[in-house]
Amino acid sequence: xxxxxxxxxxxxxxxxxxxxxxxxxxxxxxxxxxxxxxxxxxxxxxxxxxxxxxxxxxxxxxxxxxxxxxxxxxxxxxxxxxxxxxxxxxxxxxxxxxxxxxxxxxxxxxxxxxxxxxxxxxxxxxxxxxxxxxxxxxxxxxxxxxxxxxxxxxxxxxxxxxxxxxxxxxxxxxxxxxxxxxxxxxxxxxxxxxxxxxxxxxxxxxxxxxxxxxxxxxxxxxxxxxxxxxxxxxxxxxxxxxxxxxxxxxxxxxxxxxxxxxxxxxxxxxxxxxxxxxxxxxxxxxxxxxxxxxxxxxxxxxxxxxxxxxxxxxxxxxxxxxxxxxxxxxxxxxxxxxxxxxxxxxxxxxxxxxxxxxxxxxxxxxxxxxxxxxxxxxxxxxxxxxxxxxxxxxxxxxxxx
Numbered sequence: 001x002x003x004x005x006x007x008x009x010x011x012x013x014x015x016x017x018x019x020x021x022x023x024x025x026x027x028x029x030x031x032x033x034x035x036x037x038x039x040x041x042x043x044x045x046x047x048x049x050x051x052x053x054x055x056x057x058x059x060x061x062x063x064x065x066x067x068x069x070x071x072x073x074x075x076x077x078x079x080x081x082x083x084x085x086x087x088x089x090x091x092x093x094x095x096x097x098x099x100x101x102x103x104x105x106x107x108x109x110x111x112x113x114x115x116x117x118x119x120x121x122x123x124x125x126x127x128x129x130x131x132x133x134x135x136x137x138x139x140x141x142x143x144x145x146x147x148x149x150x151x152x153x154x155x156x157x158x159x160x161x162x163x164x165x166x167x168x169x170x171x172x173x174x175x176x177x178x179x180x181x182x183x184x185x186x187x188x189x190x191x192x193x194x195x196x197x198x199x200x201x202x203x204x205x206x207x208x209x210x211x212x213x214x215x216x217x218x219x220x221x222x223x224x225x226x227x228x229x230x231x232x233x234x235x236x237x238x239x240x241x242x243x244x245x246x247x248x249x250x251x252x253x254x255x256x257x258x259x260x261x262x263x264x265x266x267x268x269x270x271x272x273x274x275x276x277x278x279x280x281x282x283x284x285x286x287x288x289x290x291x292x293x294x295x296x297x298x299x300x301x302x303x304x305x306x307x308x309x310x311x312x313x314x315x316x317x318x319x320x321x322x323x324x325x326x327x328x329x330x331x332x333x334x335x336x337x338x339x340x341x342x343x344x345x346x347x348x349x350x351x352x353x354x355x356x357x358x359x360x361x362x363x364x365x366x367x368x369x370x371x372x373x374x375x376x377x378x379x380x381x382x383x384x385x386x387x388x389x390x391x392x393x394x395x396x397x398x399x400x401x
Contacts, residue, residue: 006127009184013120014139016080016179019172020113021143021253022150023087026165027106028227029151029249032235032242033161034090038099046352048100049228052107053344059111060341064334066112067119072330073183076116080176082109088169091161115337119330121315122322123185126329131267133315138260141311144253152246204325204332211380212317212324213339215276218370219313220343221350222283225367226252226306228348229360233290233299237360240296248303255307263312272316272381280374283309287368291361313374314340320381 035045059079066075086109089102121136147168154164206213227249235245259279266275286305293299318333325332347367354363 005184006124008182009120010124010128010132012179012182012184013117013124014136016076016117016176016183017121017136017139018143018146019080019176020083020110020117021140021145022147022168022172023083023143024110024227025144025147025249025253026151026168027087027090029148029231029246030154030161030164031228032231032245033155034099037094037161038096040096040099042352042356046349048103049348049352050345051100052103052110053224053341053348055104055107056111056114057338057341057345059108059113060115060334060337061111062108063112063115063119064331067116067330067334071185072116072119072123073180073185075112076120076183077177077180079109079112079116080180081173083113084169084173084176088162088165091163091165111337111341114340115334118318118337119333120183120185122318122329122333125319126322126326127185131264131272131319133319134260134263134267134312137311137315138257138263141253141257141260145250145257148246148250148253152243152250155243155246204328204335206335208324209321209332209335211377212321212336213342215313215374215377215380216317216336216339217343217346218367218374219310219317220340221347222287222306222310222343222367222371223314224344224347225287225351225364226303226310228344229351229355230303233360233364234296238293238296238299244296248300251300252303252307255304256311259308259311260315263315266312267316272320273378275312276316276381277375277378279309279312280371280378281309283313283371284368285309287364287371291364291368310371316381323382 031045031049034040040048063072063075083106086102086106089105090099093099093102117136121133125132150164150168153159154161230248230252231245234240234248235242263275283306286302286307286309288302289305290299290302293302318336321332321336322329350366351360351363354360354366
């Protein structure tokens with residue numbers, strides 16, 4: 001019964017990651033269309049892009065406090081529908097203040113969503129006793145492919161944002177609510193947070209967590225560069241059509257799916273440190289190719305390499321935090337997740353500012369250097385997942401349904 005409950009929990013959490021992948025891709029791949037619909041200037045666009053991660057960071061901090069009273073699955077169950085409805089709000093308005101409100105709600109709820117999903121993923125990985133985090137993020141990538149494909153169709157057929165978003169929300173909202181019935185956490189005996197006593201008797205020293213926080217920020221500076229600027233880069237710098245400009249994010253998500261689908265096997269065989277180092281180098285090469293690309297198809301190659309490289313870093317960073325603080329993994333994940341949004345907060349306006357003041361090609365070199373800096377912190381990924389003691393953790397699973 002315990003093993004079956006863990007399997008159901010793993011599948012339901014993977015569905016949640018998939019739904020979020022679809023939702024986020026539908027938002028970011030239509031940024032040019034959102035900008036045109038609401039008449040947002042190039043100078044104001046970075047402000048909108050920066051506001052979302054700021055509010056998401058607030059949502060992540062609030063989730064750290066919330067899981068002291070309720071389980072992460074409860075937070076996730078309510079946050080995901082709000083994210084979907086906020087996406088619908090982005091497509092339904094026609095004035096700047098309306099899209100500002102919708103994006104604000106999206107940011108706050110997506111912070112809670114991301115934190116609670118990864119809390120549960122770390123908990124389940126500990127219960128399984130082997131690396132499975134990359135599999136959850138592979139589901140996110142699969143959702144991103146689906147969402148980017150829907151966005152491509154919307155651009156191809158010149159559909160309004162509302163018409164593009166409505167079918168996805170109508171399908172995914174009930175699926176997420178039904179799937180939430182099987183949310184499960186693998187709980188350790190002695191895990192303070194599993195008993196709802198977060199922060200009592202267990203601390204998370206920031207000094208120890210800092211290397212992982214920096215790696216998370218660097219990875220998301222790279223990721224935000226792709227998600228927020230790839231469409232605009234291909235269209236404005238490499239001269240592609242609006243339709244083709246939706247493709248780089250799709251290519252990026254395809255390669256992240258492929259990398260994450262086999263990534264857990266790589267971690268089990270070679271260890272997290274080696275996998276993270278290899279991913280960092282490959283991602284840096286991808287940024288270099290994008291920066292010097294003579295045309296759209298070379299840009300596609302760069303984004304392909306980026307996806308294969310960056311895809312392994314974030315899931316392994318969350319997993320490393322769980323290993324570092326096994327008695328306070330929810331707190332560690334929530335605090336680490338804030339640096340997800342620090343990366344987005346820095347990456348989006350940084351690339352935009354450098355692009356306007358210098359060149360977008362030159363701006364691509366900044367995330368390249370930061371991703372390479374991850375090599376200096378790779379040792380912080382520490383012990384191999386195989387060192388987990390899988391037996392006693394599987395003795396019980398906390399059903400949040």
